[in-house]
Amino acid sequence: MRRKRVIGNWKMNGGLAANRRLLDELLPQLAALQGVEVAVCPPFPYLAQVAALLEGSGVALGAQDLYTVEKGAFTGEVGGGMLRELGCRFVLVGHSERRSLFGECDEVVAEKFAMALRAGLVPVLCVGETLAQRRQGQTEQVVSAQLQAVLRRSGIQGLAAGVIAYEPVWAIGSGETASPEQAQAVHRHIRALLGEFDRACAAATPLLYGGSVKADNASALFAQLDIDGGLIGGASLEAASFLAICQAASPRQEQERAQP
Structure with missing residues (x-):
């Protein structure tokens, strides 16, 4: 049985005092939560502070x-080994904002995924379609192309060593x-695509939902197969x-939902 995961992406938010307040409030309550793997992804400048907290x-x-x-004359960039040294276990790869705002194509995302694996990190591969693509019936086509770029670079075993997050672009930050x-339906499509390469890997790969x-709404989403x-x-x-979202992912909540 796949373990539930909840990953918080703070994006370009936070501050030394705000980070401490948030985690001081959150961590004691999360300590009692069982059966859910929780992670947070703060901005680069706060990684060391948050690691300590x-x-x-x-x-x-x-x-x-x-x-x-990994390293070199690339001003402003960060290598996977640096992240690992600071205590990171996960790294987001191909978030929709990186794709849309910074022009990262599927091939660049695939290279980042491979780099994360080499650095000993667990890459969280973000895939998803825009509203226009959904309206044109291209959701599965777009998501498949994003996955296949990583499959070509890292293979099914490499992809299965990470986490896949489906984030419909039209739902991020929109309230939708x-x-x-x-x-x-999209998660089922992703698992079916992976199953064409290796059924065991497909069954074991964690698939997260990342759209608002x-x-x-967490309980209803997390109840899906x-x-x-x-x-x-x-x-x-x-x-x-x-x-509350982390609690909705707990096995205890799932058992309660399954009761008549």
Whole structure:
């Protein structure tokens, strides 16, 4: 059985005092949560601070991006080994904002995924379609192309060593969200595509949903067969909301939902 995961992406938010307040409120309550792997991804300047605050908590540290090579004359970029040295376990790769705002194509994302694996990190591969692409019926085509670029570079075993997060671009930060059924349909497609290469890998690969997950829709989303948790944006900056989402992913909640 795949373990549920909830990863908070703080994006370009936070501050020394704000980070401490958030985690001081959140960590004692997360300590009682069982059966859910939780991680947070702060901006680069706060990785060391957050790593220290998370020490001994069981909450993992992640980064929001990395470069395609380990080191060199690449001003402003960050290597995977640097992230690992700071205590990161996860790193986001190909987030929709990196694709749309910074022009990262599928091949660049595939190189970043491979770099994360070489650095000993768990890459969280973000895939998803725009509203225009969904309206044109291209969702599966777009998501398949994004996955196949990584498969060509790292193979099914490499892809299965990471996490895949489906984030419909039209739902991020918009207040909109795919219905549980819409989200499940894409997750099912992703797992089926992986199954064409290796059924065992397909069954074991964690698939997260990342489109405006909130406390009031998390339970319905996480109840879907192929949704193994969430990649959380704005709600991860509010302790009560993030805690509620993490609780919705717990096996205890799943057992309660399954009772008649």
